[in-house]
Amino acid sequence: MSGELLTAYFKENSLVKQHLDSYNKFVDSGIQTIVDRVGAIQPSVEGFELHFRQIRLEKPKIIEADGAQRAIHPSEARLRNLTYAAPIFLEIVPVFNGVEKTLFSEVFIGELPVMVKSKLCYLDNMTEDELIAAGEDPADPGGYFIINGSERALTSIEDLAPNRIMCTREKDNTIITAKVFSTRHGFRARSVVERMNDGTMHVVFPASPKDLSFTAVLRALGLEKRDSILSQFSEDRNVRNDVLLNLEVDDSNEVESRASALEYLGKKAAPGQAKDYQEKRAEILLDTYLLPHIGSTPDDRLKKAHYLCKMAERACKVAYKEVPQDDKDHYANKRIKLAGDLMEELFRYAFQFLVKDVAYQAGRADSRGRHIAVQTLVRPDALTDRIRYSMATGNWIAGQTGVSQLLDRTSFLATTSHLRRIISPLSRKHPHFKARDLHGTHWGKLCPNESPEGPSCALVKNLSLLCEVSIGEEEKGIEEAVSKLGVKL
Numbered sequence: 504m505s506g507e508l509l510t511a512y513f514k515e516n517s518l519v520k521q522h523l524d525s526y527n528k529f530v531d532s533g534i535q536t537i538v539d540r541v542g543a544i545q546p547s548v549e550g551f552e553l554h555f556r557q558i559r560l561e562k563p564k565i566i567e568a569d570g571a572q573r574a575i576h577p578s579e580a581r582l583r584n585l586t587y588a589a590p591i592f593l594e595i596v597p598v599f600n601g602v603e604k605t606l607f608s609e610v611f612i613g614e615l616p617v618m619v620k621s622k623l624c625y626l627d628n629m630t631e632d633e634l635i636a637a638g639e640d641p642a643d644p645g646g647y648f649i650i651n652g653s654e655r656a657l658t659s660i661e662d663l664a665p666n667r668i669m670c671t672r673e674k675d676n677t678i679i680t681a682k683v684f685s686t687r688h689g690f691r692a693r694s695v696v697e698r699m700n701d702g703t704m705h706v707v708f709p710a711s712p713k714d715l716s717f718t719a720v721l722r723a724l725g726l727e728k729r730d731s732i733l734s735q736f737s738e739d740r741n742v743r744n745d746v747l748l749n750l751e752v753d754d755s756n757e758v759e760s761r762a763s764a765l766e767y768l769g770k771k772a773a774p775g776q777a778k779d780y781q782e783k784r785a786e787i788l789l790d791t792y793l794l795p796h797i798g799s800t801p802d803d804r805l806k807k808a809h810y811l812c813k814m815a816e817r818a819c820k821v822a823y824k825e826v827p828q829d830d831k832d833h834y835a836n837k838r839i840k841l842a843g844d845l846m847e848e849l850f851r852y853a854f855q856f857l858v859k860d861v862a863y864q865a866g867r868a869d870s871r872g873r874h875i876a877v878q879t880l881v882r883p884d885a886l887t888d889r890i891r892y893s894m895a896t897g898n899w900i901a902g903q904t905g906v907s908q909l910l911d912r913t914s915f916l917a918t919t920s921h922l923r924r925i926i927s928p929l930s931r932k933h934p935h936f937k938a939r940d941l942h943g944t945h946w947g948k949l950c951p952n953e954s955p956e957g958p959s960c961a962l963v964k965n966l967s968l969l970c971e972v973s974i975g976e977e978e979k980g981i982e983e984a985v986s987k988l989g990v991k992l
Contacts, residue, residue, distance in 0.1 A: 512969070517620075519646030519922045521972040522657070525843030526618045528974050533847045534558055534615075537854055538593065540688055544858055546865035550601075551875065553861065556594035559609070562625060563589050563617050577619050577626065577649055578638030584652030586891060588614035589623050595877050610877055612857060613886030615850070616894055618842065620645025646842070646922045647910050650894045654910040657842040659925045659972075660903070661964075664838045665691070666796045669829045670817045679822045681814040687795040689851050694794050696814040698822055702748045704815055709792045712771035717815060718746075718753045722764035723789060724808035735812035742819045832937055834944035839925060839972055845899065845906060852900045853889040860885040903928070920953065923966040931958040938962070 517523065535558050544553040565575040565585060580587040593612045597604050617623045624645070626634060631641040647656045663669065665686035673680050679698040684691060695707040696717060704717035718732065726732055729750055736742050753759070769781025772788055790799050794807045820826045829836065840848075864880045893899055899906040911921040929935050939961035941951055953965040966972070 516971070517644050517646075518919050519620075519644045521659075521966075521974070522646040522842040522922065523618065523621055525841035525972075525974045526621045526846065527843070529843035529846050529850075530560060530621070530623060533843065534560070534591075534850060537847070537851050541854065541858055544862050544865075546862040546869075548865055548869040548875070550599060551865065551869075552598040553865070553877065553880075554596045554598055554603070556596060556608070558594075559592045560589050560615060560623060561592070562623060563587050574625065576637055577624070580649045581652055581654070585649075586614070586616060586651055587619070587624075587649035588616045588887075588891075591615055591886075595881070597875070597877050608877070610881050611883055612881055613853075613883040613890070615846075616648045616650060616890065618645065619643075619647055619649065642915065644919060644922065648894060648907075650891065650907075654912070655894060655907045656910045656922055656924075657845050657907055658905070658921075659842075660840045660845070660906070661837050661925050661927055662840065663831065664836050667836065668814055668817055669831065669836065670814075670821045670826075671828050671831065672821070679818045679828075681818040681821075683794065683796075683814065685794045685796040687799070689848060690795055692792050692795050696811060696818055698745070698815070698818040702745045703752060704745070704749055704818070706793075706811065708788075708794075710788060711792065712768075715768070715771065716749070716753055717811070718749045719764045719767050720789075720793075721808050721811060722753075722759075722761055723768050723785065724804040724811075725761060726805065726808040726812075727761050727764075732812075735809060736816055739816075739820070739825070741823045741825070742816055745819045745822075746815070832940065832942045834942065834948060841972060841974065843974065848900055849890055849893050853886045856889055857881070857886045920965055925949070925964045925966065927962040927964075929962055931962060935962070 538555050538558050541555060543555060546553070563575050563580075564572050566572050575585065575587065577587055579585070591612050591614065592609050594608050595610050596608050620626050620643075626637065626639060626645065629637065629639075634641045647654050649655075663684055665684045668681055668683050670679065670681045672678070677700045680695050681698075682693060682695040685694050686692075692709045693707075697705045697707060699705070706715045706717055706720045721732055726735070732750065733743065733746060736746055765782050765785045766778070768785035768788070769776075769778070769783075773781045773784045776784070786801070789804065789807070790801060794810055797803050797806050797810060817826070821828050860882060861880050864882070865875060868875050868880065894907050897905050897907040905926070908921070911917040927938065929938055941961070945951065945964075948967060948970050950965045950967045954961050955963050
């Protein structure tokens with residue numbers, strides 16, 4: 504009976520379903536979202552702008568030596584050492600002095616490698632006989648790419664969940680840290696509230712100066728009065744004592760208002776600079792680098808102050824052992840980056856290069872007195888080469904290596920195992936005993952047996968046979984659903 508159930512299950516669900524779903528989501532909405540966030544380019548040409556509209560992907564094509572275009576199938580790409588990639592077209596509308604010129608606005612901007620058996624692939628929804636006629640193995644699950652003729656798989660990466668408070672004891676239990684990996688549009692900032700042994704608290708975030716006082720940051724964010732700061736915390740006696748201690752320390756340093764707090768921050772962030780510059784620098788730090796997932800405008804500062812108070816309260820409660828510290832290795836605190844997420848990161852990086860290149864080409868054409876035509880400004884290689892380099896070498900953005908790997912074709916089992924592999928970003932040289940341990944929450948999600956021996960042991964894992972990975976949902980939709988149920992956000 505169980506055999507029949509398994510057969511029925513795998514008829515409906517492929518072993519690489521998570522990669523295909525993730526890549527399809529990227530093609531459907533992820534790629535357009537990246538373009539919409541850039542929105543427009545303003546080159547150094549007076550009265551000239553370029554607006555981005557709709558992006559369109561076609562099925563994989565190849566341009567032969569005689570200039571003829573035709574469809575290409577995976578089997579041909581393997582045999583001829585070609586890249587199985589789809590052309591990308593973007594609607595770029597030039598605007599001269601506020602007037603749009605919409606004539607021939609769609610431009611070829613580059614190529615995107617296509618995942619075999621995804622919705623862009625010709626093999627999608629083919630019958631067994633059609634697959635055999637196309638030179639394919641009907642049992643092949645897909646879920647990999649063909650780059651310069653070689654089959655490459657994107658390995659899933661596990662990481663700590665973003666935008667979630669994690670409170671742990673560090674440095675021989677002397678420091679309690681409440682940290683959040685605040686992530687927004689691909690930018691990731693580690694924001695931390697540290698509670699020292701003596702009860703004083705500091706805030707740490709990217710580009711911030713050392714030993715920033717917690718209450719000074721709250722005041723700089725607009726939470727000025729003692730009563731308004733205290734009202735953000737619960738009635739817990741230990742927590743209130745810690746907050747009062749920090750307020751006393753700040754008062755002794757004469758940081759009592761928003762202006763004095765910004766001055767304090769500015770002096771630390773840009774010592775020896777003009778006062779106006781220091782204040783501006785302090786505001787940029789708070790808006791851009793502190794908790795970016797909450798927002799990056801001056802209107803979001805109070806929300807950030809409230810969030811920091813929640814982090815501080817958690818740190819105090821862990822310090823007094825009122826609540827347990829969070830477990831980094833609990834799988835509810837982990838997220839897995841699938842092929843679609845990795846492709847989104849790579850495309851965002853490559854697209855930013857294309858945008859800069861188009862702005863440079865426009866400025867160059869204008870300075871030489873040439874007529875500016877959108878088709879001549881876009882160099883498709885700027886996007887294609889960057890994506891292809893990362894896919895061919897495995898060197899991803901943010902210094903990650905080994906993300907794209909040569910697909911193991913030793914046997915069918917080796918192939919499916921490789922496509923369901925998960926790697927941890929932790930260094931192999933360090934012991935990381937706790938991270939390598941089998942955790943109770945791995946039950947039903949990860950295979951307890953399949954892991955390499957040696958330095959990679961338990962840092963390279965594999966999904967269990969019936970494990971399914973969801974591809975994520977937009978926060979806005981969930982927030983709307985929750986608010987309809989009467990939950991106040």
